[in-house]
Structure formats: C-alpha cells, structure tokens
Amino acid sequence: MKSVTAQDLVKTYGTKKDVVTALNNVSFEVEQGELFGIIGPDGAGKTSLFRILTTLLLADSGRATVDNLDVVKDLKAIRKRVGYMPGRFSLYQDLTVAENLEFFATIFETSIQENYDLIKDIYQQIEPFKDRRAGKLSGGMKQKLALSCALIHRPGVLFLDEPTTGVDAVSRKEFWDMLKTLKRQGITILVSTPYMDEASLCDRVALIQTGNILSIDSPAGIVDNFKPTLLAVRANQMYPLLLDLQRYEGARDAYAFGEYHHLVLKSGFNEAGVRSYLDRSAHEGVEIKPSRPVIEDCFIALMKQPTGAAADNHQPSA
C-alpha cells in the first residue's frame, strides 16, 4: 500500500508580478513502512511540501494522499493519523515536559500510558527533567520532547521537517538511531534534511532543489547513476590546486571535498592524463586516486545539468 502519494504538486507564493515557485510539479510515492528522505538545501520547497501533506497548506494544483486519504477533502481524518514535527520548535515553552506530552495526548484523545511503549526509548532520556519547562531545555532535549509529542497518538505516518538542522554531529547520529527504531515499529517516516550525508540512512530519497525533484531512488541507486570517472586529488597547496583542476581541459567539474578535491572527468580523459597535466605544474605532494561518488557528488552533478534534463526525472522511479 502507498502510504503517501504526491502528484504534480505546484505551490507558488507572491503576487502575479513577482512569483516564487516553491514546488514545481512534484510527484512521488512512499511505501508503507518506508523511511523516505527529502534531501535539499534551504529554499528547495521541503517545508511547503510537508505542510501540504499534513493538510496545513493548500497546493495551487496537483493531488496528494496520505493513507489513501485526500489531503484536501479528508483533512480531519488525516490529522488524526499523522505526526508532524515542524522545523521550528513549536511546543509550549511555559508548560513542563510532562505537561506538553499530556496536552498532546489529550487532544488526540489518548493517554501517555496507552502508547508509552512507542515513545519509551526516546522519552526516558528526558523523563528525569519532566518537571522542567520546555523553554528551559537544551536543543537536543527539545528535539526529543517534540518527537515524543509527535508520536504520542501512534501516527501511521510521521513527518519530520529538518529535525537535525543546526544539531551537532553526535546528536544527529543519535537522532537517526531513534528513527531506525521507530521504523521497526512499522511507522512510515518522511524526513527532510539539508545534510547530504544523511541520505544514505534512508530507504529511498528524493533530491530536491528550488521546487524541482532532481532524482528519486535508493541511495545506492542514485550513486550508481553517477557515470563519469571521479578522482580524488590532493596536494600541499589545496586552493591553487583547485584552480588548476578547474582549468584542466578534461574537467567536467572540480570542487573541494573535505581532505581531497573531487575531479569529475569528461569522457575520453583518464587518471594518467590528470597526472601528466599536474606534473607540468608546480604542485608538490600530489596524490591522485579513484574515488567512489557519494550523494553530494550526485546532487552537485544534478544541480549543474541543464534544467530540461532534470525535468525528465520527475516521475517516481518506484
């Protein structure tokens, strides 16, 4: 069963003269129990998409369903079945941890006891602070409380809008561990993030940029679709090296990538060619090796391809 479907969703803001297109014909499907990632930078349309799917915003055109219910016609039924954690902390700052959780349980006509097993692993970490006001919690604790509140009515589909933005690497890792536990309970999870490295933790991902879906596939599938030769190159002076790599005739693209630079080759060029090109320069300590592309390489390549090609990629591949 499809847990979530979106078909040709369009959302624009602004006036006729000055239109901002947040979503441009977005279509995809999410299977029951899937952990589906929406990966893209700020301004990609992630929040608009989540607000449409959670019935909080109307699309200009297109259709969407959650649990086979229409997001426009069946909004009341959908609201009972989805959990939504917005990007901005939106619990009551002047209620305590326990009061917030109690409040959300009550409005969904359930109780903390009834669904405690679902939130236990997460809530236990903040339970020692249950009498503290939510506004006085640290970032990581707020996040755990917000997730507990979004889960307390045992939703079928969970929407998490940038839960890890601005969160340090350790807390990010912990958060993804929590998501894996939830997935085992059969909850469908849609999660958005600007961090490309988090894509590999999802079952499938949609890469999205300025309202256009660039690609939808499993993380492995997206990486497999990256065809050109990718080299990792370093030298003692990294910035001059980058400028030289960008000037290389065989370079389709060259960009910094952590410890190394990544050099994407045009067809017909190879590692030996790069080596002899760099031998003619003044660089010292040159190291060149083949590299496996990761999601970020794919995202960069998709961003730079002509928009016509990106438009062909709209249809869900599942």
Place this chain on the structure above:
Amino acid sequence: MQDAITTRNLTKTFGSFTAVDAITFHVKKGEIFGFLGANGAGKTTAMRMLCGLSFPTSGKATVAGFDVATETEKIKRSIGYMSQKFSLYEDLTVRENIRFYAGIYGKSRAFIREKTSRVLQQLRLENEADKLVGALPLGWKQKLAFSVAIFHEPEIVFLDEPTGGVDPVTRREFWNLIYEAAGDGITVFVTTHYMDEAEYCDRVSIMVDGKIGALDSPKGLKETFGVNSMDEVFLKLARGAKRSDG
C-alpha cells in the same frame, strides 16, 4: 609575527555554570581557524567574548592586539562578523546594504564606490545591484553577507555557521570566498557543523565541556586520534563530553 587572537585561561561563568573554562589558544594572522564543538560546548559564549560582546569572568584575551575586557570598541572596528541567522536588510537593495554597512564603519564615499563595483563583479551580482536583497536566493544572500562583513577590510572575520542549509555548490563557492579573503591577509575564524569544511581550515579546535578538547591541523588531529576523517575525530571527542546536550 603577531597573533590575530590570543587567549589565556579565558573563562566565563553564568552563576554556578562554567560555560567557557580557562581556554588558552592562539590564532595566527591570515589563518583559517575552525572553531568546532558540540551544541552547548561553549562555542557561542567564547565567540561573543572575542567579538567584544560579553566580558570574561576571568582570564585574558586579545583580538587584533586589543584587550577584550577593556578595548571592545576598538575590537569591533577591527573585526567583521557574519552568522547564519543575521543577514542583511531584506528591504534594501544590494547596493544600499553595502553602502549602509560600509558607512557604519566610517568608510569614505570614494572607497565605497570603488570597492562596491569590485565586489559586485567578484560575486557576479552586477545585474542584481539594484534589486532588493530579499529577492535573492539564499546562497547569494550568504555570499553577499560575507562580502559585506569584510567590506571594511577587517583584520579578522568571525563566521558563525555561515553555510548552514546552503546547497552544496554554493557552499563551495562560499569557501572560495573564504580562501580569497585569507589570501588577502584576513584572518578567518569559522564555526561549522559540516565536517568536510573542517578539512578546509588550516587548524581546527574542538571544544568539549567548555574546554579546548583538541587543537591541531586536520591532518594532525586525524593522526593523533588514529582515524581517517574529521567526522570520526569529532565523534570520538564529543562522545566523551559530560555536558551532554541530550
């Protein structure tokens, strides 16, 4: 060579809580210095003291040769500052924003006029100069904000998570601007949650529980911790933190 930043046992307490606990480090002139740490480790508090926005409880620090306890106004004139949240005035044009900030730093009209055209050219924003900043894509805004932060040619620029949420292509263009600024002799003090960006720094410090947990070049840190990436260095250090954010 004189250091751009020096601290000795720099400490800040709030009541019984020691946010920054006797940190001692130096940042060299023209260096790109990464200032990392988990949420709640004390980065922001330390940075606010270095920018002259918060007085140390004890210890000493100088920025551009000025004392953070007694010469905060001189410090503010010598530094640039940019954060992910603080941006430009959305309802002013690109040109107006530049003129406004340069004017605050007391730059002459001739200087502003001449440098504005250079900056617009560098950012390839010549055709957008008279558009409202609010109409620019986020990535351009961040690059413009950086250029505005160093427009008055400060000795040091403080960047607080400048690339958060920015797309991967723009993020790299942003770092090219950082390299160019460093090449012009501006010292860059930068925080980030992207571990690949830690690799772009000359040296990196990682704060843990208010202290400097480690400070070295990315290469040196990886060797010391016997790992292959800055990500692993960070996880190893931050995992040991007592002051958990969670």
